[in-house]
Amino acid sequence: xxxxxxxxxxxxxxxxxxxxxxxxxxxxxxxxxxxxxxxxxxxxxxxxxxxxxxxxxxxxxxxxxxxxxxxxxxxxx
Amino acid sequence: xxxxxxxxxxxxxxxxxxxxxxxxxxxxxxxxxxxxxxxxxxxxxxxxxxxxxxxxxxxxxxxxxxxxxxxxxxxxx
Numbered sequence: 048x049x050x051x052x053x054x055x056x057x058x059x060x061x062x063x064x065x066x067x068x069x070x071x072x073x074x075x076x077x078x079x080x081x082x083x084x085x086x087x088x089x090x091x092x093x094x095x096x097x098x099x100x101x102x103x104x105x106x107x108x109x110x111x112x113x114x115x116x117x118x119x120x121x122x123x124x
Numbered sequence: 125x126x127x128x129x130x131x132x133x134x135x136x137x138x139x140x141x142x143x144x145x146x147x148x149x150x151x152x153x154x155x156x157x158x159x160x161x162x163x164x165x166x167x168x169x170x171x172x173x174x175x176x177x178x179x180x181x182x183x184x185x186x187x188x189x190x191x192x193x194x195x196x197x198x199x200x201x
Contacts, residue, residue, distance in 0.1 A: 056195040060188050062181040069192045079196050083189075085175045096173050098162045102196070104139040109193050111137050112160075115146045116186050118133040119156050119179070 055079065064088045078102040132156065141165045155179040 056071040068084040081100045086093060100108050133148040145161040158177045163170060177185050 055199070056192060058188050058191055060181065060184040062178070062184065065176075065178075065181070067175075067177075067181075067185055067188065069188050071192060071196060081192055081196070083175065096175060098144075098160065098173060098175060099142075100144075101139070101142075104137065104142070104144075105193055105196060107137040107139065108144055109189055111135050111144065111146050112186055112189060114135055115133060115148060115158055116182055119148060119158070119182060122132070 074101065081105060151178065158182060 052072040054070050054072055058069045060067040064087055066086045070082045071079050074080045079102055083098045085096050129149040131147050131149055135146045137144045141164055143163045147159045148156050149159065151157045156179055160175045162173050
């Protein structure tokens, strides 16, 4: 097994100084997980931060995001 | 103006050792942004990581997540 699991699916969102990468890989238990990377350029500096969302959490995670986006669209704009 | 902008909306997803917090606040330009925090407990250690998603990016961000979840549900399970 290689050190790094191969990427099964990948998409990204470029937004000004920030880019978000969505990568699906297989975890050690052979279940998929999603790694979201935020890459931010600040002058000369490149800052990355990561979230890992595992298979069993992804439905709840995307539900919470949908609820939040709905709030923003309805109330905060 | 206080040091920390008040939270306008908040929800969370608890999943085993990890909790994801979704907080909406107003940015300096008075537009809402979403802060996603992943808090992970690893033995005695608590590790946090953050993503900030601004107003203008949130539709693309949630679209990319939806696309990724669809991939996982169709192919990787």
